[in-house]
Amino acid sequence: MSELSNQTQSKVELLPKKLSELHPDISNALVVALVLNKTEPNIFPAKNDTQYRGVMNFTICDSQQHIINCKVWDRQEKILHYYENVKLGDIVDVICPKITLYQEKNDVKQASYQPIATLPITLILTESEGFLEKHSYHDINRYSKMRQLWRLPHKPLHGVLNLADINTSNNNIKTQSYFFDFLVIVGSLKPLREFKTPRDNKLKRCLEIVVFDKSSPGGMLLTIWQQDWIERALEFWKPLNTILHLIDFKVSYSDFYKSCTLSLASRSLIYENPYGQETQALTQFVSTISKTDFETFNQIKVETLPKPEDVCTIMTVRQIYDRIQGSLLDDKQQFTAVLYAMITKFNLDLPNFVINKRCKACRRFMPKEKTACDSEKCLLGFSFDYSGDNYETFFNINLRLSDHTGTLIEAALSDTIASQLLGLNTSEFLQLKDDQLDKLKWSFLMDYFEVKVVIRKPSIFRKKLMILVLGMRTVELDELSKIITVY
Numbered sequence: 001m002s003e004l005s006n007q008t009q010s011k012v013e014l015l016p017k018k019l020s021e022l023h024p025d026i027s028n029a030l031v032v033a034l035v036l037n038k039t040e041p042n043i044f045p046a047k048n049d050t051q052y053r054g055v056m057n058f059t060i061c062d063s064q065q066h067i068i069n070c071k072v073w074d075r076q077e078k079i080l081h082y083y084e085n086v087k088l089g090d091i092v093d094v095i096c097p098k099i100t101l102y103q104e105k106n107d108v109k110q111a112s113y114q115p116i117a118t119l120p121i122t123l124i125l126t127e128s129e130g131f132l133e134k135h136s137y138h139d140i141n142r143y144s145k146m147r148q149l150w151r152l153p154h155k156p157l158h159g160v161l162n163l164a165d166i167n168t169s170n171n172n173i174k175t176q177s178y179f180f181d182f183l184v185i186v187g188s189l190k191p192l193r194e195f196k197t198p199r200d201n202k203l204k205r206c207l208e209i210v211v212f213d214k215s216s217p218g219g220m221l222l223t224i225w226q227q228d229w230i231e232r233a234l235e236f237w238k239p240l241n242t243i244l245h246l247i248d249f250k251v252s253y254s255d256f257y258k259s260c261t262l263s264l265a266s267r268s269l270i271y272e273n274p275y276g277q278e279t280q281a282l283t284q285f286v287s288t289i290s291k292t293d294f295e296t297f298n299q300i301k302v303e304t305l306p307k308p309e310d311v312c313t314i315m316t317v318r319q320i321y322d323r324i325q326g327s328l329l330d331d332k333q334q335f336t337a338v339l340y341a342m343i344t345k346f347n348l349d350l351p352n353f354v355i356n357k358r359c360k361a362c363r364r365f366m367p368k369e370k371t372a373c374d375s376e377k378c379l380l381g382f383s384f385d386y387s388g389d390n391y392e393t394f395f396n397i398n399l400r401l402s403d404h405t406g407t408l409i410e411a412a413l414s415d416t417i418a419s420q421l422l423g424l425n426t427s428e429f430l431q432l433k434d435d436q437l438d439k440l441k442w443s444f445l446m447d448y449f450e451v452k453v454v455i456r457k458p459s460i461f462r463k464k465l466m467i468l469v470l471g472m473r474t475v476e477l478d479e480l481s482k483i484i485t486v487y
Contacts, residue, residue, distance in 0.1 A: 014095065019066045022121055024099045031094040031123070032135055033060035034149050035086060036067060037115060037269055038228060041079045054079030058086070058132070059115045059269065060094070064152040067269075069114045070094055070123040072132065082132065088228050089150060090134055091143050097123035097130040112267040116248065118154055153245045153271040157183055157278040164215035166251055166260045173260055177252040179267065183278055184211035185286055186242045187219050189233065191364065205230055209237070211244065211262070214285045218333060221254070222246075222262040229264060236272070240286055243279050245271040308471035311336040311452040314483070318405035324457055324465060332457075339451045340475060340483055344407065345400035348422075348441040349434070354397040355426050359390065366391055393426040395419060399469075401451055404484070411453060411467045421472055448475045 014030040022029060037059040046053045054076050061067040072082060086092060100122050125131055135143065160183045166173070187210040195204045207230045212219040224230055236242070246262065247269040254261045264270070273279065315323070315337040322328040323335060347353050357366040359373035361382070366373060372390045373379065382390045395418035401408040419425050422440070424432075432440070449472045456466040475483075 019060075019062050019068055019119060019121075022099050022119075022123075024101060024121075026099060028096055029094075029099065031060075031062065031097070032143060032146070033062040033092060033094065034146050035059070035088055035090045035092055036061055036149075038083070038086065038088065039114070039266055040226065041083050043076050043079070052076040056083060057114050057266075058092075059117075060092070061149055061154065062146065064149060064154055066118045067115065067154050068117045068119050068121055068123060070097065070125065070132070071114075072125045074125070074127045078127070086132070086134065088232055089147070091140070091146055092132055093135050094123055094125070094132050095130060097125055100124060112248075115267050115269050150272050151274050153247065153274050155181060155245075155247055157245060157274060157276040160245070160278075162215035163211075163213050163220050166220070173251055173253045177250050179248045179265070180251055182211075182213070182244075182246040182249060182262070183274075183282060184213050184220075184222075184244055184246060185282055186210075186237050186239050186244065187212050188239050189237065192230070192234070207233055209233065214282065217289060220260060220262060221257060222249075222264070224264045226264060229270070243273050243282055245274045247271070305468070305470060306336050306454050308452045311338055311454075311470060314338045314340070316405040317341065317401070317403050317408045320408060320453075320455060320467075321406070324455065334454060334456050336452070336454050336470075339401060339403065339408065339453060340448065340480055341401035341403040341408070341451060342446060342448050343399055343444050344402045344446070345398075346441055346444050347398070348444075349437040351430060351437070354395060355393050355430070356396045357391045357393055360392050361390075393430075395422075395426060395429075401449075408467065410465050411451070411469055413469050417469060417471075421469075448477070448480050449473065450475050 013028065015026065015028050017026065017029045017031055019031060019033065022031070035058055039057045041054045041056040043052055043054045045051075053074065055071065055073050056079055058070040058072070059067055060070055072079065074082075101120055102122055123130075159181060161180045163182065163184065166180070190208040190210070193206045193208070195206065196202065197204055204225065205227065207224045209222045209224065210219040211222050224233060237244075248265070248267045250263045250265040250268070251260055252263065253259070313336065317339065319328065320337055320339070323330070352368065357368060357370070358364060359366055359378055361378040362373060364373065370391075372382070378390070394415045395413060396415075397413040397418055399411050399413060401411050413421060422429065451472050452470045454468050454470055456468075458465050
């Protein structure tokens with residue numbers, strides 16, 4: 001492409017221009033700008049030709065005030081070259097583009113296929129007119145301030161909507177999608193999901209991110225399908241550290257999650273860690289919250305859980321379920337309870353159902369049949385001068401607790417708490433013979449216990465209800481008769 005640039009400059013004297021100075025009469029403009037966004041290419045067969053052609057869009061800026069779109073139509077090879085070589089955050093030269101005027105639609109709810117520009121112009125590059133190339137790294141210091149535009153949104157931070165306002169508008173959002181601006185912090189990045197499209201069997205990747213703000217600390221799910229943004233998020237976005245200014249993000253209702261969700265659309269833009277008082281206020285808010293709210297089940301540490309001696313509210317099974325989804329429902333995501341119940345299911349004689357694996361590096365769950373994590377980063381970390389297993393085993397035992405009001409089916413003993421109760425670690429447990437496992441199981445079954453539990457309601461962080469046993473002790477019938485309540 002540099003050769004093409006030299007040929008162009010030898011024929012035409014290029015005229016350096018800012019975006020705000022462009023108009024359709026200029027045919028030899030040279031624009032240096034930062035790439036804020038790009039779309040995935042659309043490839044299609046050319047009319048009256050055996051070749052394939054393509055189209056894609058870049059959104060660029062050269063100041064905090066102005067962004068515009070640059071649409072590229074060209075041969076398939078050229079379009080794919082642009083897509084693979086020009087990354088988000090690159091500084092590029094747009095050389096001799098065609099400059100056209102357009103009238104932006106006033107209704108921001110109207111579906112749009114590109115970010116809304118601040119100037120009424122579009123740059124068009126075709127096979128015969130104009131091209132784009134990365135700016136020379138020799139001159140990059142001159143444009144160091146331009147890189148800071150990632151942190152200087154063209155829209156004010158005080159104009160964002162609170163996530164809580166979205167949650168209160170569920171009825172309207174259930175029927176159609178809307179586009180709004182938000183200022184949020186990254187709470188957690190879920191494991192990357194991969195799908196194959198049924199029509200062409202192509203591999204698609206999806207990244208789900210939990211984001212939150214001061215109005216909605218419980219979080220909201222943000223979905224990204226665009227490959228460039230997925231790569232950038234995985235490399236640069238840090239939970240409870242990265243703040244995002246989301247512009248024109250699609251808000252819709254998810255029947256699966258039973259809540260509103262955000263998604264990066266073709267008209268959306270993202271600014272990272274923007275400068276401003278609003279960002280500082282959100283950073284201050286983050287410093288006051290507990291990081292354990294954003295940890296997954298298998299990452300929970302004993303020291304972060306409530307202490308058993310502090311749990312004193314007696315509840316029945318029916319009261320616990322009513323507090324989760326019934327007549328006693330409240331806004332709290334977590335509560336504790338003391339339950340007096342009999343253990344009616346405890347599959348200690350089935351080791352495959354009570355012991356799980358997790359990666360020693362990232363601490364994510366691993367399938368039982370695997371001996372190494374699928375993450376390339378973890379595999380690389382274990383590849384140098386490392387001996388031993390890449391994984392560790394831990395208890396994750398489901399048990400059912402029954403009282404006179406019903407059966408609690410989601411309770412679980414996990415990790416250290418299970419080891420303390422059983423008096424065994426996972427290695428010792430796996431050495432037990434069948435008759436020993438059976439004896440251990442029946443030492444708990446059909447006896448009454450005082451069980452202290454912490455209950456975490458379903459949320460955007462986890463689809464399932466989580467009930468974790470904090471402590472247990474056997475209870476004799478005479479003691480039970482004095483404590484048991486009727487509900």
